[in-house]
Amino acid sequence: MNFSFTEEQEMLRSTVRSFVDKEIMPHIGQWDRAGKSDPAIYSKLANLGLMGVCIPEEYGGIGMDYNSLAIVCEELERGDTAFRTAVSVHIGLNSLTLLQWGNEEQKQKYLVPQAKGEKIGAFGLTEPAAGSDVAALQTTAVKNGDHYLLNGQKTWISLCDVADHFLVFAYTGDRSEKHKGISAFIVERTWEGFSSVATKGKLGIRAGNTGELFFEDVKVPKENLLGEEGEGFKIAMSALDNGRFTVAAGAVGQIMACMEASISYCHERKTFGKEIGRHQLVGQMIANMEAGFQMSRLLVYRAGVLKNEGKRNTRETSLAKWQACDFANQAADDAVQIHGAYGYSDEYPVERYLRNSKAPVIYEGTREIHTVMQAEYVLGYRADKKLNKMLPAWDK
Secondary structure (H helix, E strand, O other), X not given: OOOXXXXXXXXXXXXXXXXXXXXXXXXXXXXXXXXXXOOHXXXXXXXXXXXXXOOOHHHOOOOOOHHHHHHHHHXXXXXXXXXXXXXXXXXHHHHHHHHHHOOHHHHHHHHHHHHOOOOOEEEEXXXXXXXXXXXXXXXXXXXXXXXXEEEEEEEEEXXXXXXXXXXXXXXXXXXXXXXXXXXXXXXXXXXXXXXXEEOOXXXXXXXXXXXXXXXXXXXXXXXXXXXXXXXXXXXXXXHHHHHHHHHHHHHHHHHHHHHHHHHHHXXXXXXXXXXXXXXXHHHXXXXXXXXXXXXXXXXXXXXXXXXXXXXXXXXXXXXXXXXXXHHHHHHHHHHHHHHHHHHHOOOOOXXXXXXXXXXXXXXXXXXXXXXXXXXXXXXXXXXXXXXXXXXXXXXX
């Protein structure tokens, strides 16, 4: 495997880094305290082509590979998790799912404007009583002539008040069928019976929009069924493969941010007559950040290579997501420790990094879910089969 970056990828990294330094870093403290960010940020991302970075040009994207998506996520999370989350949801969970499972009409109607950044996509799977246990969904979609009547509630939905299109999962079959009774739908915000409410009081990712979706007899045209009836669970799991890949890549950026802040402070702060970086236990924390950064990045780009080759990568992506998010959480904790009392205030960004680092350990598969998955792979209890619709390989 070749993990070196192309000239085009290096230019992409430089572009996103400059964007973060100019458009996010000067404002993120204020946005975090206010619990919201400037909505114009999404159109600015679109102007750079970042809302469709790995979507083929024929569908409105700029046609770069999946590791280029990882680069975007790394650099955005270096600024703040909220903006990587937006790309994770819009591209990883929604647009790539449309690319993989949508028919041509659906791609033209929904994927093309999303890839161009003209419309924003989101993902609606989690419910108040259904997180890791997807089969516990309560949302239903009952066929009624040429449409489905959608009823239910979703929670912890990123971009709930921002997105134009949502991928929503609901039971169309008998609940006794469990996973086989779940189907996927493309839902538009403007449809009657749809509403959303933002969640307040979050520990972290405060600059991002998160909340609940409500569906009260929402009429979903039958042509907005994604895939076939009963394929919803399979579609959701493939979407999570893509989402987890972006979360893992973002965690690499989180470690990067923790290192940058800590290295700067180590040179700035002196105790006992020398820079604190000269103290062995501080140096140990810096060394651990570097180790976590390098290992996480390798795991992410290995999964990206498999995605580029059009191969199933559930196992590799799960490992990358689990380890990178744990490393990022530890790096943020150590960054606060290095900053001492100052790390406990918002005078420095590390307290925000610590708050932000916790959510990725939970969402898109908790640490415990990924631990179980990896054990099952190693023990031979779990094996991945090729899906009937794979994400297209990247055409060099």
